Amino acid sequence: MADYQTIIYEKVEDKIFRITLNRPEKINALSPTLLAEFEQATQEYDADPEASVLIIRGAGRGFCAGYDLASDYGNAGSGRRYTISRDFIDCLRVTQRWQRLWSLTKPTIAQVHGYCLAGANELIGHCDIVFASEDATFGHPAGRQLGVLPTMALWPVLMGPRKAKEYFFTGDSMTAKEALEWHLVNRVYPREKLEEETLAYARRVALVSPELLMLHKAAVNRYLEVTGFRAAQQSGGDIDVIFHNTEAVKAWVKNQRKMGLKGALAERDRAFKKA
Numbered sequence: 001m002a003d004y005q006t007i008i009y010e011k012v013e014d015k016i017f018r019i020t021l022n023r024p025e026k027i028n029a030l031s032p033t034l035l036a037e038f039e040q041a042t043q044e045y046d047a048d049p050e051a052s053v054l055i056i057r058g059a060g061r062g063f064c065a066g067y068d069l070a071s072d073y074g075n076a077g078s079g080r081r082y083t084i085s086r087d088f089i090d091c092l093r094v095t096q097r098w099q100r101l102w103s104l105t106k107p108t109i110a111q112v113h114g115y116c117l118a119g120a121n122e123l124i125g126h127c128d129i130v131f132a133s134e135d136a137t138f139g140h141p142a143g144r145q146l147g148v149l150p151t152m153a154l155w156p157v158l159m160g161p162r163k164a165k166e167y168f169f170t171g172d173s174m175t176a177k178e179a180l181e182w183h184l185v186n187r188v189y190p191r192e193k194l195e196e197e198t199l200a201y202a203r204r205v206a207l208v209s210p211e212l213l214m215l216h217k218a219a220v221n222r223y224l225e226v227t228g229f230r231a232a233q234q235s236g237g238d239i240d241v242i243f244h245n246t247e248a249v250k251a252w253v254k255n256q257r258k259m260g261l262k263g264a265l266a267e268r269d270r271a272f273k274k275a
Contacts, residue, residue, distance in 0.1 A: 002044070006034040008059075009041040012199070015052035015206040017045050024060025029068035030119050039097060046104045052213060053205045054104075055198055056127060057111040066118025066142065069261055087244055091237035094122075094150045099230060102126040102221065105214045107205055111198040113191060117173070118142045121153035128217060130184065131198045132176045133191040138184060139173030145252040145268050147244055150237035157229055158183050171272065 002009070008020040019041050021028035028034075045054045058064050101108070101123070110124040113133040118140050124130050140149055148168075149155075155164040159182040167174060176188045189197045205213065243249060256264035 002037075002040060004037045004041065006031065007037045007041060009044070011050075012055070012202075015050065015210075016055065016199070016202045017048070017051045017053070018055040018057065019045075021056075021058040021064055024058075026068060027060065027062040027065035027115055028058040028120075029065045029071075030123075031068040031071040034068075035097065039100065042101060042104060042108075046106055049210075051106065052208075052210045053107045053109065053202045055109050055111055055202055056123070057195070057198075058113070062114030063110075063112040063116045063136070064120035064123065065115050066120050069146075084241060084245060087241045088238070091150045091240050092234070095233050095237045098122045098126045098151050099233070105217065106210060107213055107217060109198060109202060109205075111194060112136045112138075112185070113194055118149070121155070122149055122151050124184075125151065125153035125155070125158065129186050129201070131187050131189065131194060131201070132179060132185045133194040134176050134188055135191055136176040136179070136185075136188075137173040138176075138179045139171060140168060141171040141173070141269060141272075143168050144171040144272070145249065147249070148236055148240040150240050151233045152236045154229070155184070156232075157224065157227075 004022075006021070006023050008018075008022050010018055010020075012018050019038065021034065021038070023029060023031070023034060042054070045051050107129065108127040109129040109131065110127040111131055112124060113136055116124060116132075116136055116138045121138060121140060140153070143149070152164065155168070163182050174182070174184075176185065179185045180188045187197070252264065252268070255267070259267065
């Protein structure tokens with residue numbers, strides 16, 4: 001296995017492998033390095049004849065806070081200068097990255113605790129199974145000022161259009177219980193039981209022939225793919241480019257440069273805090 005800096009990729013036991021997002025000091029924010037290493041590890045898993053199921057979790061106090069806006073991630077909202085054509089290419093690459101996760105031939109299970117925000121929802125949205133702890137929260141607060149999630153995190157598919165709009169319009173977060181009710185996650189467990197229960201399910205999956213697991217996954221994925229969701233995701237990326245070029249976003253980026261990222265985010269979210 002490769003020597004990774006921002007993730008841990010390991011064999012847990014026979015047929016079961018695991019990726020741990022390992023930037024706990026940043027709540028595992030998705031930096032360019034982490035994203036590249038994550039993709040390399042998932043491809044390594046998919047090509048490994050000894051692997052049947054992959055668990056994805058986060059180190060520290062949360063699963064993932066989303067894209068790392070303080071890094072050179074490649075999002076117009078980060079303050080980096082863009083042409084429209086460059087932004088289009090970046091959004092296309094974001095969509096293609098998550099679709100490659102969706103297209104892995106073997107099962108993936110997201111094990112989510114604490115924060116699962118913004119781009120982290122794109123990650124779990126393209127996994128096959130999601131287990132969450134009772135303290136998990138899901139949302140896209142960046143939608144208030146930074147952009148559309150290019151893939152929509154499959155929320156319109158998983159939750160339906162009305163609930164997807166409800167949460168996208170405000171950037172509010174939902175609890176694990178709400179995420180379970182609206183089909184974003186499969187099961188919810190107490191925090192102290194999450195890893196144990198996730199591993200127990202992975203062991204059951206690993207009892208089935210990898211060849212048959214691939215066929216089950218292909219059958220379900222193809223069912224969704226004939227609805228045209230891949231093209232719909234690309235449209236989401238196109239709309240994200242338009243979003244980045246609105247006067248509202250330009251004003252926010254200008255304010256961010258003046259106040260700093262932390263101050264601008266605090267000002268953005270202040271009005272949305274519930275009494």
